[in-house]
Amino acid sequence: MFKLIIQFFILIYMIIVVYSMVNLQKFNINGFIIETENSLQIKENYQKLNPTHTKKKVQFDINNSNFDYLQDIINYKMKNPSFVFQNKELFDRIVTEEMVFDTSIFDDSYYYFPNYRTLSIISGQNSIPLKKCFHNHNIIGVLEGESIIYLFNPKHKDEIMDKENHEIKKWGHKKIIQKGDIILIPPYWSYIQEINEGIIQYHIDIDTYFTFIPNFFKNS
Numbered sequence: 001m002f003k004l005i006i007q008f009f010i011l012i013y014m015i016i017v018v019y020s021m022v023n024l025q026k027f028n029i030n031g032f033i034i035e036t037e038n039s040l041q042i043k044e045n046y047q048k049l050n051p052t053h054t055k056k057k058v059q060f061d062i063n064n065s066n067f068d069y070l071q072d073i074i075n076y077k078m079k080n081p082s083f084v085f086q087n088k089e090l091f092d093r094i095v096t097e098e099m100v101f102d103t104s105i106f107d108d109s110y111y112y113f114p115n116y117r118t119l120s121i122i123s124g125q126n127s128i129p130l131k132k133c134f135h136n137h138n139i140i141g142v143l144e145g146e147s148i149i150y151l152f153n154p155k156h157k158d159e160i161m162d163k164e165n166h167e168i169k170k171w172g173h174k175k176i177i178q179k180g181d182i183i184l185i186p187p188y189w190s191y192i193q194e195i196n197e198g199i200i201q202y203h204i205d206i207d208t209y210f211t212f213i214p215n216f217f218k219n220s
Contacts, residue, residue: 028050033051058141103115138184150168152191
């Protein structure tokens with residue numbers, strides 16, 4: 001009897017996983033970047049599957065001695081070439097809750113599997129190649145510096161796949177992001193970035209208890 005109950009719950013879980021993953025792949029064919037700092041509008045915009053550009057005042061200083069003059073930050077400050085992408089340890093050492101976007105505003109926050117939070121430090125003329133956003137919520141926030149980000153609607157997946165950045169920019173929604181800017185990217189959208197001098201940015205990737213297993217294998 002106990003075994004049957006366990007099998008029943010596993011079956012229900014798998015059905016919800018499949019349903020969640022199917023919903024995650026839906027997209028707004030006419031989606032475009034919405035500018036707002038209103039939390040209700042951010043939630044509504046997420047439901048419409050549009051990317052959102054918002055802002056948050058950030059108290060961040062690369063000269064702060066609390067950072068122990070981490071070598072990556074010194075490289076950034078001196079404009080020496082550096083490319084550290086989505087490093088979890090740096091996020092844990094440097095970033096505080098006050099600096100990042102409050103993800104609890106979303107209605108699905110009580111289903112969250114632990115967030116994957118990382119930090120990127122990129123200096124010199126650099127670029128981030130095409131990245132697909134698989135998660136329920138995909139958030140990029142700028143702590144210092146500036147870059148140009150291009151967001152790609154899933155409808156253009158065939159035009160942008162396996163191509164260089166310069167070949168696909170025409171399909172993207174272009175946005176200059178600076179300190180305090182936050183980009184919320186819907187599932188299955190993609191992005192590239194161009195950095196001319198340097199940027200320090202955090203990434204928050206959020207799955208729910210029903211999407212983290214399939215997304216784990218997609219990213220592994």
